[in-house]
Amino acid sequence: MSEPARESIPPPRPRGFWAEAWNRYRRMPLAMAALIFIGFLAAVALFAPAIAGTKPVICKYKGRLYLPCLAYYNRGWEPVVFARDKFRGEYPANLEAKDPESWAIWPLVFQDPYRAVRRDEWPGLPANPARDQGHPSSRNLFGTTQTGVDVFAKMIHGTTVALLVGFVSMGIAATIGITVGALAGYFGGWLDVVFSRITEVVMCIPPLVLILALLAIVEKPTIWKMMAVLGLTGWTGISRLMRAEFLRLKSAEFVTAARSVGAGPGRIILRHVLPNALAPVMVPITFGIAAAILTESGLSFLGFGQPPPSASWGSLLNDARSNLKMWWLVAFPGAAIFLTVLAFNLVGEGLQQATDPRLREARK
């Protein structure tokens, strides 16, 4: 009786490498907490204009629906009708006065990351405190800067900046690093020599110095150019790791098997080798994100970051330099930078432990 039953149950299909890794990863509480924290940050970054802002998330004005909060993503996305009707950036009173029928859904916190809220901008509320008077309060959760800009709003919108810098710059770095490393490792020969030398040359360029030079030269320094520099200089570690993986794997049996059935180099690289080589480079990429965020904060702290008005965490620290008694300008952005960088590092470490077979063996 039992025989047929056993036959009918197929043997458990071995789980894939990534599922296996995920299984191990989620048993690590610290790494999991870090991942959840990053997810939370990503949500904050994505929905920043709905959390803190002075423009309605959505409003009905003169019979049409608008999303004025898009202006926080791109200044040009603000519906033009409000400029034409001379709103002058102040929505609450103007909506009411120019169209009594209008309604609006407001961000959770009525504060702007780029300017101080003026008196009676929200009917009945005073202007933001300025100078050193902006202690944290129920209105300004994290206090205000010397010019009266709400720190909480800056922190929320600063999350967008931080994550954008981390992901975009490491995205660029990963793309270049993986491509260069894969080609060099797989083909070897003169291509390897050329790519390896290029890698070594780029390694010699200190990104910080390059960014400072760039800022002095370009007409309009923007955060995107900074990300590009970070990405264009930060790929060397990834590339070298990738090359080593490819050197190891290209003579593996499964690659030989693939080649023997006629697979071309493109197919072998993308389909067979790359997925198996990806695990080790995930770790430097994750660490790289943390480093990029730290670099951006450092540049802003020194005053070389995004041109003002900037919502970067580092720029808040820069504000704090002139008056250390305004502790809230140090504590909140400092904690945010610390926690974010820590989270990315914990995730990186978790990835390493979950994917490295030797570490796995050692644990057993």
Place this chain on the structure above:
Amino acid sequence: MQFRPQPPCSAADGGRLFPAWFGRAAWRTIAAGAVLLVAGCGGGGEEPTPKPEPVLTPADPEPPQSAGGEAGNPAEPVEPAAPAEPPFAPPPLEALNRDTTWIDRPVRDALADLAIELAEQPPLATPAEALALKNDSAEHNATILSAVGRLPAEGEADLSASVSRHLLVDLNSTNPILISSSAENDVLGLTGFGLFSFDRHMEPFASAETVVSWQTSVDGTLDKVVLRDDLVWSDGEPITAHDVAFSFTVIMDDRVPVPAVRSGTDQLRGVHAYDDQTLVFFHREPLATNVWNINFPVIPRHIYGDTWEADPTLKDSPEHVALEAQPVCGGPYEIVRRIRGQEILLRARPSWHTVDGRQVRDVPFFEEIRFRILEDPNTALLALKKGEIDEMALTPEQWTTQTIDEGFYAKNTKATAPEWVSFHFAWNTTSPFFSDRRVRRAMSHAFDHERMLGTICHGLYTPCTGIFHPTAWMATTRPLEPYRQDLDRAEALLDEAGWIDRDNDGIRDREIDGRSVPFEFTILCGQQPMAQDICTLLQESLDRIGVRVAVRPTEFTVLQQNMLEKKFDAAFGGWGTGTDPDTSENIWATGAGRNFGSYSNPEVDRLYIEGRTEVDRAKRAEKYARIQEILWEDQPYTWLYWRNSFHGFSKDLRGYVFSPRGPFHYSPGFGSLWKPAP
């Protein structure tokens, strides 16, 4: 711009713009007189520094300097000698004396005169009482200045005292004719030799420490000076009239990269030494500004005479490199040690006050002066609180929030006074945006002046209405109404000027040469927080009426370069004051060196010429007042505020007296400070 870029904040000086080097006569005379650019904004302490700024710093002066040094003073529009002019051949002294009627001009001891002036105002309190006060009201400020700003009675001062001063930036050069920033002015004013100076009312005089007599010819084209015969350089060689004539030759040589002191000096026809003591200055024209033009720094002929032509940069050859570190000084102090980027140590030289065993001049109040170079105002404030430095300029933020507690008052006190340093947005009148006066006025109407003054400037600065300070003799008597934010007016003016949002993208635009140009521009400013905050406020203000602004904080030298090359739409900057209103011609006359915005108005040009040739002060004042009114109408700048002096002093210091150029940049200036004997 001190343009200051941020101001220079300090404008003070540093920059000499045009005029000559006024001042450095003796140790008491520390001043330089030109308009400077201020780099900072005030902030930082104003940074008087030159480079940057402060300001900003202020003051920084000389833009030309950044230009590099190459060709000297790019800002100088005036060629030293017109090609048509025949070579200068001075007539014999006998002929001069025979044909000329001489009028005696003042030869004064600045310190003695200050003592007389101060004696007329009885102190409001004893120093001990005043130093126990906190400077939190105008009344306390007046009491502190009155009680502590005193000269010592006989024996009261400790002549072996040392003092530590704050420099915001290092010196570019220790050669006085290469001076360009207020930091250099601070140091070289103590080590340099000069014949002339001016007091805190900006009245020029010859210094009794170096000059026996000063006479001007009736027709105003000659100045004759007789030097004292008991002057020696720090290496023991005598200082003579030949040194002065030699210095003129070097300053006017095109190969020498003189950043600042050539302007003004270039108005002279020539300088001739008839013997070791007698010196005659020949002017081309009898100008009201001739008294300033004869005031330039002096270098020793026996040192540079053989070397300057081989190395006209005065900095590159081995001899000149050695002199940079250990210059031969003609003033009361000599440089004994210089560590770049950290400190400069000066010591009083006995050969200044004692010649041949006989005391011929007063002994300076300090035996040793140490300049500490601290570029960050916050670091400097910590040093002041710890007693590591004895004085520094304070930023408004420091004044209102960080110098009010016991931590500051334990060792220090502070004082404030009006200073003629103003800050502005400069509009490039050749840019498509700002060529129209209505647009410039719209900018002035759109800016939130109230918030700038109240929040960013901490309510410490007063609104600025044009190029002359309301208390100056040349300022207009017509009350000019400061601009206030009025967005309706601003929008109406922009509409009138044709800047309307035609393509419905929320940004005003206008058709220029067949292309639709959106009203988007970049404003340059220094890197001081205050400059950035003010520009960000402009950005916020204009954003509300459909004009987009990008704020571009820029390193000071890059900023200067852009201004000089007129590669900008708008810039935030500041100017210190020169000693004579004519010094501002360099900023406003058509094609002038510091006319960064390319402003041009024939009437202003004409008034400047009339003002210079007019000798009667009341009539001159009318001309300059008219210039101020015209500029106010045209708004080539949006004038923002007058930055007053804010200074922190150790409680050990006495004798500080403020002028429109701050506490130090006049005569006696720093020379009046002393420490009481224990």
